[in-house]
Amino acid sequence: KQIVMSGIRPTGFLHLGNYFGALRNYVRMQDEYECYFMVADLHSLTTHPDTKELKGHVHRVLAENIASGLDPDKAALFCQSHVRETSELYLYLNMLAYKGELEKTPTFKDKVRLQPDNVNAGLLTYPVLMAADILLHRAALVPVGKDQEQHLEIARTYANRFNHRYSDVFPEPQAFNFGQALVKVPSLDGEGKMSKSENQNATLYLADSDDVIRKKVMKAKSDSGPTELNSKKPDYIENIFLLMSLVSGKDVIEKFEADYNNCTIRYGDMKKQLGEDMVKFIAPIREKAESIRTDEKYLKEVMEKGAEKARKSANATMEQVREHMGLVY
Ligand code: TYM
DSSP: OOEEEEEEOOSSOOBHHHIIIIIHHHHHHTTTSEEEEEEOHHHHTTTOOOOTTHHHHHHHHHHHHHHTTOOTTTSEEEEGGGOTHHHHHHHHHHTTOOHHHHHHOHHHHHHHHHOTTOOOHHHHTHHHHHHHHHHTTTOSEEEOOGGGHHHHHHHHHHHHHHHHHSOOOOOOOEEESTTSOOOOOBOTTSSSBOOSSSOGGGSOBTTOOHHHHHHHHHTSOOOSOOSSTTOOOOHHHHHHHHHHHHHSOHHHHHHHHHHHHTTOOOHHHHHHHHHHHHHHHHHHHHHHHHHHHTOHHHHHHHHHHHHHHHHHHHHHHHHHHHHHHTOOO
């Protein structure tokens, strides 16, 4: 079986981007592959040093994984900090990671802009820790959204450097979406992507109530409609169609496509339809997650079982790593 690994940071409420970029594929992969899915609590410390809300967020992310269809008996579902071998591999990989390269990573530059008073070394070496998460299980496939593409490239670089300097231990991990382009779920305001922390009114969260979902969708950026037959769609209108393609039926989408091309489209109607389809999609996940989230005893069992599986896989890798690095005396 091929090995699959991925993770989500517990820094806030999960949203539609997390679902379509990651969670949906976790569920689709769990039957066929050996899967390791984790809550990246250590990564969250690079941006959220205050841990008051961390436990609640960890529980939420676990619950939303399970509510999306992930079966903890099939995939290992665990918490990053419960697998201490991660820190050891992170240390070794740091010696293969160059400061100049890390400083050029776009996500690092973004973070420096967002938190100029806390440019900590963990932020700089964020991609090293992520590479450690993946390489620790010698994973070949990593289901992620488009925004993680560069991090995967960095992980491949470290895998290759290690293999060259010492000996072949790691496969080259690939970002995975069943042969399709990686997903980027756009935000509703026509600017950028949905995200856990930025522009919350333009992001649909898996925990949003039906009314909140309808209101956010109705406020999505649009205009008064096309004036020329078969014209090119502006980006923000493309986005609405893209969101519709995720949750609405084919016939509905074809109807609005035709209306667009004929210049008879009414965005109010389209958004109303999209709002209802979003509610139908999100409500069952929200309700399921809500009941799982508060069952701490169950979540603890899940986490412990997952960590045990993950540690077993991690230990097997680390024995090889230490041996090939020449650290066995
Ligand atoms: P994070 O927590 O930001 O996001 C979790 C997953 O959701 C995807 N995603 C999106 N996909 C499509 N459209 C969007 N708008 C969107 N927003 C988020 C992300 O691509 C990701 O798959 N560094 C990672 C966490 C991590 C990890 C790992 C991932 C830590 N170690 C090892 C894979 C393997 C992160 O911050 O994801």
